[in-house]
Amino acid sequence: MSEQRFNELRGEQVIYAIHRQDRTFLPTREHCPLDPTRPGGPETEIPVPAFEIAVFENRFPAFASPHGAAEVVVYTDDHDGSFATLAPARAEALMWVWRHRYIELGARADIEYIFIFENRGVEVGVTLHHPHGQIYGYPFLPPVPALELAADARLGGCAPCALLAAEIADASRLLYEDEAVIAFVPYAARWGYEVHVAMREHRPSLADCSAAELRSLATALQSIVRGFDALFERPFPYVMAVHQAPTAASAGGPAGSAGHLHVEFYPPLRTAEKLKYLAGSEQGAGTFIGDMIPEESAAALREAIARGG
Numbered sequence: 001m002s003e004q005r006f007n008e009l010r011g012e013q014v015i016y017a018i019h020r021q022d023r024t025f026l027p028t029r030e031h032c033p034l035d036p037t038r039p040g041g042p043e044t045e046i047p048v049p050a051f052e053i054a055v056f057e058n059r060f061p062a063f064a065s066p067h068g069a070a071e072v073v074v075y076t077d078d079h080d081g082s083f084a085t086l087a088p089a090r091a092e093a094l095m096w097v098w099r100h101r102y103i104e105l106g107a108r109a110d111i112e113y114i115f116i117f118e119n120r121g122v123e124v125g126v127t128l129h130h131p132h133g134q135i136y137g138y139p140f141l142p143p144v145p146a147l148e149l150a151a152d153a154r155l156g157g158c159a160p161c162a163l164l165a166a167e168i169a170d171a172s173r174l175l176y177e178d179e180a181v182i183a184f185v186p187y188a189a190r191w192g193y194e195v196h197v198a199m200r201e202h203r204p205s206l207a208d209c210s211a212a213e214l215r216s217l218a219t220a221l222q223s224i225v226r227g228f229d230a231l232f233e234r235p236f237p238y239v240m241a242v243h244q245a246p247t248a249a250s251a252g253g254p255a256g257s258a259g260h261l262h263v264e265f266y267p268p269l270r271t272a273e274k275l276k277y278l279a280g281s282e283q284g285a286g287t288f289i290g291d292m293i294p295e296e297s298a299a300a301l302r303e304a305i306a307r308g309g
Contacts, residue, residue: 004016055071062136070136071137084226099214115135115137166187173295209261
């Protein structure tokens with residue numbers, strides 16, 4: 001069972017899930033719990049010999065019913081693949097899986113925010129290398145989406161819409177665009193190669209997107225992660241975070257226009273071998289000190305995306 005406590009000084013919830021100390025940690029290739037269960041092989045979390053996309057409840061959840069949810073989404077049965085190497089149809093299917101889980105989990109009375117994310121690489125704390133992401137159903141509105149809603153109020157409308165318009169007008173940090181989505185290094189990026197992928201039109205959540213928009217989102221996300229891998233010619237660690245509208249439980253009814261679907265990437269590398277550490281200023285004072293200018297990062301990423309295909 002998890003325990004929730006409120007940190008008065010920071011004004012935020014802290015979750016204690018001590019059972020997670022026993023979760024699987026960097027198992028050998030032969031004992032990966034996210035591989036399919038093959039005849040004669042060890043039993044895994046997925047009791048079939050092959051699959052396309054698998055979703056199941058986390059065995060070591062930070063949140064569990066009736067106080068939230070925690071799910072694992074396994075992208076492929078190929079242990080050595082990645083989000084970047086998924087076939088385009090599989091990446092598109094993953095968008096529909098995300099959409100389905102947002103709708104189904106978001107309908108629950110005990111969930112106020114659905115957070116879909118992927119941690120890739122030991123540099124960001126990955127404990128299982130098999131390509132997968134996670135979905136948390138928070139029983140409260142976490143600080144980051146709350147800050148985004150505060151930005152809406154501060155700017156007198158949708159903050160991501162306003163910021164996207166500014167990025168389009170400036171154009172120096174744009175990385176990728178089509179009729180539905182735009183990818184860019186944000187003007188005030190905190191990480192050296194931080195990237196945001198935003199819907200052109202105001203779409204509060206995955207549930208509000210058309211089939212064509214979901215297809216475009218999948219293509220854009222894959223273009224970015226392939227560019228990441230091409231940048232330093234190595235598997236690129238990152239956190240991929242899907243930001244969208246709070247759920248019905250938080251809004252007091254069907255999710256409204258608050259929120260704008262966008263995906264943020266937080267890569268810790270600042271060179272091929274050097275990491276950006278969250279140290280004194282970042283952790284103690286809450287102020288990022290960047291090592292790179294966003295316009296220079298964007299130029300490097302544009303070239304890498306072109307090479308990554």
